[in-house]
Ligand SMILES: [Fe+2]
């Protein structure tokens with residue numbers, strides 16, 4: 001366990017990239033079409049690609065908030081946002097190699113579909129968080145931890161369920177980076193929440209009331225629900241989510257017995 005936020009940052013900066021140029025060049029991209037890809041997971045790949053890409057928008061939003069001005073978080077986000085964008089590019093490359101329709105302008109197309117409501121809500125969210133100052137850092141970090149852990153576990157399920165060996169190779173490397181991101185957010189969240197009871201109460205309240213699965217808002221709810229159900233369907237999927245995502249969040253200060261995120265996804269995963 002880390003004692004200070006600077007230690008967490010130093011740890012993060014010591015982690016080597018999994019997606020090095022040599023690794024990317026070693027992927028047998030040309031063999032991608034030789035393997036079958038379960039069509040149920042094609043929309044999942046497009047969704048993941050776009051949500052990875054939207055990190056760029058989220059990063060810019062965060063820089064405007066007090067959390068984004070925190071020196072440790074600011075430094076982390078410089079590298080983190082580059083890694084997430086690369087995940088988007090690599091998923092796009094996989095889709096293109098699999099002969100699935102990805103145009104030159106896929107970023108513009110994905111961005112154009114973001115509803116106005118999402119942009120406006122984010123603008124007001126910034127104003128809403130300001131009075132809470134540093135107490136809101138914990139909310140952002142818990143939120144980030146849940147999203148990173150969900151993404152990591154989502155990729156794990158996708159790698160297993162899609163049954164495509166080259167996709168699995170790519171996702172395994174992406175997962176290593178998501179695991180590092182998860183650990184960063186979780187560790188900073190723990191330290192921020194330990195600072196004050198008010199931060200813990202605020203984080204538990206806000207996350208419990210407003211959390212939705214990663215990507216929802218920028219993407220329509222029915223797409224998010226499709227992705228969550230494709231990856232974590234049924235009681236075994238729900239159990240996986242509870243064990244790997246929810247239990248990890250319950251280990252944060254002030255989150256003992258916190259069931260809200262499992263309760264939020266349960267009806268989606270158990271729908272017939
Ligand atoms: Fe990512």
Ligand SMILES: [Fe+2]
Pocket residue numbers: 084148151177178181182
């Ligand atoms: Fe990540």
